[in-house]
Amino acid sequence: MAIKITAPLSREKARKLKAGDSCLISGVIYTARDAAHKRMVELINKQGREATENDNKQTEPAELPSDFPIELKDAVIYYVGPTPNKPDKIIGSAGPTTSYRMDAYSPTLIALGETGMIGKGRRGPEVVEAMKKYGAVYFGAIGGAGALLSKCIKSAEVIAYDDLGAEAIRRLEVEDFPVTVVIDSQGNDLYEIGRTNYLKQK
Helix, strand or coil: CCEEEEECCCHHHHCCCCCCCEEEEEEEEEECCHHHHHHHHHHHHHHHHHHHHHCCCCCCCCCCCCCCCCCCCCCEEECCCCCCCCCCCCCCCCCCCEHHHHCCCHHHHHHCCCCEEEEECCCCHHHHHHHHHHCCEEEECCCCCHHHHHCCEEEEEEEECHHHHHHCEEEEEEEEEEEEEEECCCCCEHHHHHHHHHHHHC
């Protein structure tokens, strides 16, 4: 039976989820792909450099820049670039993007508040270590089912970087959005678990 969870997702609740759990997400999530991630992390790094210039002991920002485009605390970010919507639709097809494209940026966002990520494919060790350290979780959505997933999106609004087109940051309100916990906050990886279980059956 699927676990119903609400976004924003607190780290306390994220830590209760286990690799392999089927979940239905309702609430507010954000869309962002690699171009948007790059801009967000550059904004964070810029503030970090300015803080370091003013205080030699400070090596990273104590808080997010005031003009950061999303509410990052407990945020769930969906790696998606939806297709153009038809006039009678809220959003176009909204299937997940390959997640490793965000690996260079995810540890910074996790450290500053991001709790959930939705995508497809494996994650690098630096991302997994950040998840374990701060209590974040990585969900997998079904690749190739973008049209079906879009039916779970009840509203969509571009809130930042509209010049990126499909890769602009959107605020989505979702209802019973289906995902599976691929990597939990302990670092348990469903890809590894599945492979081990398969080999045991041979």
